[in-house]
Amino acid sequence: MMTTAGPSHPPITILKRTRADLGLAQNKFLKKTAKGKVLSFLRERYVRDDIPCGFEGCDQCRDLPGYKPVLQKGYRHTKIDPHYLVIDTNIVLHQMDLLEAFPPDLALIIPSTTIRETRHRSLPLYNRLQQLVQDDERKVWIWWNEERRETATHAEENEGPNDRNDRAIRLTCHFYNQHLPIGHPLIVLLTDDRRNRELAEAEGLVCCNTKTYVDGLVPEVRQDLVDLVVGGVDAEVVTRGRRVYEEYLSQDVLNAGIKTGRFVQGYFNASQYNYLEGTVSGILLAGRQAMNRSVQGDLVVVELLPKAEWRAPGQDVVDADVDQRNDDVENEVEAKEKIQENVGRPVPTGKVVGVVKRNWRAYVCHLDRSSLLPEAQLASLSQQTVFATPLSVTLPRIRLRTRQAPTLVDQKILVTIDSWSPFSRYPDGHFVRALGKVESKEAEQESLLLEYEVPYRPFGKAILNCLPVEGDSWKVPPKGDLVWRDREDLRDLIVCSIDPPGCQDIDDALHARELPNGNIEAGVHIADVSHFVLPNNPMDSEAASRGTTVYLVDKRIDMLPALLGTNLCSLRPFVERLAFSVIWEMNDDAEIVNVRFVKSVIASKEAFTYEAAQNRKDGPLKDPLTQSIRLLNTLAIKLKAARMRAGALSLSSPELKIHLASSESAEPIDVEQKQLRETNSLVEEFMLLANISVAAKIQETFPATAVLRRHGEPPKTNFEALQDILHKRRGMTLDVSSSKALAESLDACVDPQRPEFNTLVRIMATRCMLAAEYFGSGSVSKEAYRHYGLATPIYTHFTSPIRRYADVLVHRQLAAAINYTPLHPSLQSKSHIEKTLNVVNKRHRLAQMAGRASVEFYVGLALKGAARREDAFVIRTFRNGLAVFVSALGLEGLIMFKDIEYDAENYIITVGGVTIGVFDRVRVEVGVEKDKNTQRGKVKMVMIEPVNQTL
Amino acid sequence: MASSRLEILNDGGLRHDARRPYELRSLSLELSTHPNADGSSTVSQGLTTVSASVFGPREPKQRAGSVHDKASVVVEVGVAPWAGAREVRRTRGDKRLLEIAAAIRQTFEPVIMTHLYPRSEIAVHIQVISADGGILPTAINATTLALVDAGISLIDYVTSLSLGLHLTQPLLDLSAPEEADLPTLVVAALPSGKVTLAQMETRLHVDRFEEMLTLGVEGCGVLKTEMDRVVKDRTTRVVERMDKVIQGRITGD
Numbered sequence A: 001m002m003t004t005a006g007p008s009h010p011p012i013t014i015l016k017r018t019r020a021d022l023g024l025a026q027n028k029f030l031k032k033t034a035k036g037k038v039l040s041f042l043r044e045r046y047v048r049d050d051i052p053c054g055f056e057g058c059d060q061c062r063d064l065p066g067y068k069p070v071l072q073k074g075y076r077h078t079k080i081d082p083h084y085l086v087i088d089t090n091i092v093l094h095q096m097d098l099l100e101a102f103p104p105d106l107a108l109i110i111p112s113t114t115i116r117e118t119r120h121r122s123l124p125l126y127n128r129l130q131q132l133v134q135d136d137e138r139k140v141w142i143w144w145n146e147e148r149r150e151t152a153t154h155a156e157e158n159e160g161p162n163d164r165n166d167r168a169i170r171l172t173c174h175f176y177n178q179h180l181p182i183g184h185p186l187i188v189l190l191t192d193d194r195r196n197r198e199l200a201e202a203e204g205l206v207c208c209n210t211k212t213y214v215d216g217l218v219p220e221v222r223q224d225l226v227d228l229v230v231g232g233v234d235a236e237v238v239t240r241g242r243r244v245y246e247e248y249l250s251q252d253v254l255n256a257g258i259k260t261g262r263f264v265q266g267y268f269n270a271s272q273y274n275y276l277e278g279t280v281s282g283i284l285l286a287g288r289q290a291m292n293r294s295v296q297g298d299l300v301v302v303e304l305l306p307k308a309e310w311r312a313p314g315q316d317v318v319d320a321d322v323d324q325r326n327d328d329v330e331n332e333v334e335a336k337e338k339i340q341e342n343v344g345r346p347v348p349t350g351k352v353v354g355v356v357k358r359n360w361r362a363y364v365c366h367l368d369r370s371s372l373l374p375e376a377q378l379a380s381l382s383q384q385t386v387f388a389t390p391l392s393v394t395l396p397r398i399r400l401r402t403r404q405a406p407t408l409v410d411q412k413i414l415v416t417i418d419s420w421s422p423f424s425r426y427p428d429g430h431f432v433r434a435l436g437k438v439e440s441k442e443a444e445q446e447s448l449l450l451e452y453e454v455p456y457r458p459f460g461k462a463i464l465n466c467l468p469v470e471g472d473s474w475k476v477p478p479k480g481d482l483v484w485r486d487r488e489d490l491r492d493l494i495v496c497s498i499d500p501p502g503c504q505d506i507d508d509a510l511h512a513r514e515l516p517n518g519n520i521e522a523g524v525h526i527a528d529v530s531h532f533v534l535p536n537n538p539m540d541s542e543a544a545s546r547g548t549t550v551y552l553v554d555k556r557i558d559m560l561p562a563l564l565g566t567n568l569c570s571l572r573p574f575v576e577r578l579a580f581s582v583i584w585e586m587n588d589d590a591e592i593v594n595v596r597f598v599k600s601v602i603a604s605k606e607a608f609t610y611e612a613a614q615n616r617k618d619g620p621l622k623d624p625l626t627q628s629i630r631l632l633n634t635l636a637i638k639l640k641a642a643r644m645r646a647g648a649l650s651l652s653s654p655e656l657k658i659h660l661a662s663s664e665s666a667e668p669i670d671v672e673q674k675q676l677r678e679t680n681s682l683v684e685e686f687m688l689l690a691n692i693s694v695a696a697k698i699q700e701t702f703p704a705t706a707v708l709r710r711h712g713e714p715p716k717t718n719f720e721a722l723q724d725i726l727h728k729r730r731g732m733t734l735d736v737s738s739s740k741a742l743a744e745s746l747d748a749c750v751d752p753q754r755p756e757f758n759t760l761v762r763i764m765a766t767r768c769m770l771a772a773e774y775f776g777s778g779s780v781s782k783e784a785y786r787h788y789g790l791a792t793p794i795y796t797h798f799t800s801p802i803r804r805y806a807d808v809l810v811h812r813q814l815a816a817a818i819n820y821t822p823l824h825p826s827l828q829s830k831s832h833i834e835k836t837l838n839v840v841n842k843r844h845r846l847a848q849m850a851g852r853a854s855v856e857f858y859v860g861l862a863l864k865g866a867a868r869r870e871d872a873f874v875i876r877t878f879r880n881g882l883a884v885f886v887s888a889l890g891l892e893g894l895i896m897f898k899d900i901e902y903d904a905e906n907y908i909i910t911v912g913g914v915t916i917g918v919f920d921r922v923r924v925e926v927g928v929e930k931d932k933n934t935q936r937g938k939v940k941m942v943m944i945e946p947v948n949q950t951l
Numbered sequence B: 001m002a003s004s005r006l007e008i009l010n011d012g013g014l015r016h017d018a019r020r021p022y023e024l025r026s027l028s029l030e031l032s033t034h035p036n037a038d039g040s041s042t043v044s045q046g047l048t049t050v051s052a053s054v055f056g057p058r059e060p061k062q063r064a065g066s067v068h069d070k071a072s073v074v075v076e077v078g079v080a081p082w083a084g085a086r087e088v089r090r091t092r093g094d095k096r097l098l099e100i101a102a103a104i105r106q107t108f109e110p111v112i113m114t115h116l117y118p119r120s121e122i123a124v125h126i127q128v129i130s131a132d133g134g135i136l137p138t139a140i141n142a143t144t145l146a147l148v149d150a151g152i153s154l155i156d157y158v159t160s161l162s163l164g165l166h167l168t169q170p171l172l173d174l175s176a177p178e179e180a181d182l183p184t185l186v187v188a189a190l191p192s193g194k195v196t197l198a199q200m201e202t203r204l205h206v207d208r209f210e211e212m213l214t215l216g217v218e219g220c221g222v223l224k225t226e227m228d229r230v231v232k233d234r235t236t237r238v239v240e241r242m243d244k245v246i247q248g249r250i251t252g253d
């Protein structure tokens, strides 16, 4: 008889439920529908006896699935016997920096209730907790308390969710006390919730709050941790004098208000110009009380004020550094807040009545010198309260206590916000670590990466293990190898790449040739990244969480290890490389007759710079490579014309190029605007075409999960201000009824005397647009796929898989769509796609901001050497000054005046008898000035013409 | 509220209801739950409960439905208003119910020995009493038991199971939240391993499909063992009762 091998999976069993479990069998959930209706539904759950405790040598658990001997020796402490710590959710939510700094041999037991609750409350903290748990050096054990019979709970009558969670965690402590053998280390509950401690003590458990616990650690350990303790979560609610802010409304009231439309929910956006102003979904919040403790990015709930109380947005520039100079750290002096009555059209105005979700993180700050004790007392290492001023002007100052103030004065430091009481003008936080001396290149670079949350740690071993074993000697194997299966041999095609100078990660290459039938074949060949990056391995997960390569002036933070990005995937010239090709047959009018997608092997014949390609095209040569470029160029011109006819927008955002004297020095020697050539447009047109063709193909094959990119139509109201300015200042109109209409009216906004005027209007129009975003095709209706700016009904990103993660996903989907490989199951899960793209969207946005900030930093350095005089354009008027744009430097700045007349209606000011308005050209001197208190280097602009402020 | 989405499989290898991937939900099989029908059953898999009533073989209600050499099979599916089967009622309406009915009919037509009942009708009424994923497989299991209860001749028992794929990990017997989030396959099979139904909600690649199908068939076998036990128990009880009745007559009680 033949015997077959048994199944490779555990046996299939049916779970049985005993009568005793019935009380635990179901969980009731409340869920809010999109329409705001609250539904309650049941979810089943089972309780188990096979969850291991993690104790070294436990007789009962040793053989259970997932057992590891993590809990070994108890941890030593001056006041408490050797022990393990059990932590509750609030410890994770508030003391994460401390947890991360705990010595690795301090054993932690984390109940799954804590983990689940953290996941629910804050994804960033959840991710940090995951890192802690996965760190092999540490002794961290997860106890799946709700899954194990002895510690599973169900809601008791009149018990809130918090009380139930606290009880579940106490139950975990009881379980360990009973389960572990006699003489086991003490089980200590670490919690800052006083009520929970009282209950725990009454039940005979050992517990401790964070402050007491850290105070009792052995001195060497204690000194490193003491500044990290976030004080007063339960501690005495500090009532520093009078109430400054209104209390938030309860969650129920907020929900009800949102449902009825009385309240509006949205993200808080602080004003760049005025620290006492912010907006939420277009609603103005004027003054500290109205903003009611909102911090940039918080998800808040706003109550709209009656129309009589609506106000015009501020027309003054209000600088927090100047304004708050005299605020005392210890005392809440009643500040006279000068909210001026602004002229101009009142806009919907509201006040914050609740916070749904905080967006707090660690911020890069400087200590505010003026808040420090006098020099003489500084020498002592006593704890003192100081202000930290965040780098970003949109953030409030943070009050913190530290013993290290003297050593931190000229450092960039990382500070987190812990809480913001209604009795305190400023939020309270704690010091995390120092980044280095202000203006040292290292500190500036790291602070920039931190500020924009760019993951910049070197790639770990697990990730590097995913690279090909041959390393940089990897070659395309000879024909016949498995790699060649279903791959087309395009090595003889005359393919070349065209990129900026010095480009190392070459994503794309192109070719074009005439076909015997008179049509033209054009091809775009993209680095075959998905051949090397396999779904769900550590390298893939890392790339997914990085989302994109980040380009700073002097540094590139890669999404993929350099071996792939700049070598094996990069479509370098004169070597064979794997590619994913899109090949069109086109007629003379650049209309697509046919398109196909194929995995290929190519050998690029040349890597051009834009300039070199342009010269080659314009030169006398007639070789196939030159002809290919000319053919591509002819097609590109027709493609562009067709796009423009369809209403594509040609928008503008200033792009700068920084020349560094050498890679070593931080001193930039020159700043120039990037020059655009015909060949830039050539590459762009074909990349767009490839992206559109691929988008249509994957959407057709995977209608529910295709990774696409869209650009929503901006609300008409976004343009109102610009329309009004154009109309009043120039008598021009901006038709925003469609992207085509907008494109045409932008074309008409020209000033024959001033060619830059059109660019300026385009820059301003660009700021009225929404941001483009990635999405899964199943999560929005088909009409919403549209890309407004490109005026195409469908779009995606396929052409840069070395530096954008969305493109990697698209490559996998396209490979499955042509039946080259099966589609990985993760790419069939709508929720997985959504989750991944949310991260990628966020990373993408932050990467752009980081890139801009890096340019700004170097522009600042260049200006520090010598102030420059440049032409500038007025883009905004205020009651006390102007905002101008210096296109040569890509820099926006403020110019303040003392005595001016301000005409808000007509966007003009009159100073010293001279009238200046929006769009006027002025001449400014741009320099850098350091704020004495905050150490913040600031670009300072003064006017030279028509009014000379330097005299 | 950062994420209220539930975790399909946590780091401890447990599903949202604390099952491991190859564990099926608690199963309850009851026979003869509707005395008015010729045969009936109520089956619960987790929080999904479906009852099936069989009427027939009987004269077809509509002449047109009659076939001269075999019985015709008619299936109707209804959902109790309190069943909480949102995915059925709200988004897909009646169409979804018709699909379920059609799938059940296609599953059983080749399994019922219809040639034994020419010119007659076998009507199956399915009522979804509560829904938490896997309506179709539970309905198929209930139908098998109701047909057995009605004494209708079957080639063999059909059992059915849903399964999904989370990344590369198959999960058996999906709950509603799992079903909403994963590519899902419903398998119905005979004890011989012959597959009578394989219904897919999302595209699954061929390699995966084979693996999942094999696993589904294996799971169906586990359900069949349980079904056998229940039917046998009942038969024993019926026999015992009849014995008592017969004995009562003999002893004159």
Ligand SMILES: [Zn+2]
Pocket (backbone or CB within 6 Å): A052, A053, A054, A055, A058, A059, A060, A061, A062, A179
């Ligand atoms: Zn144990």
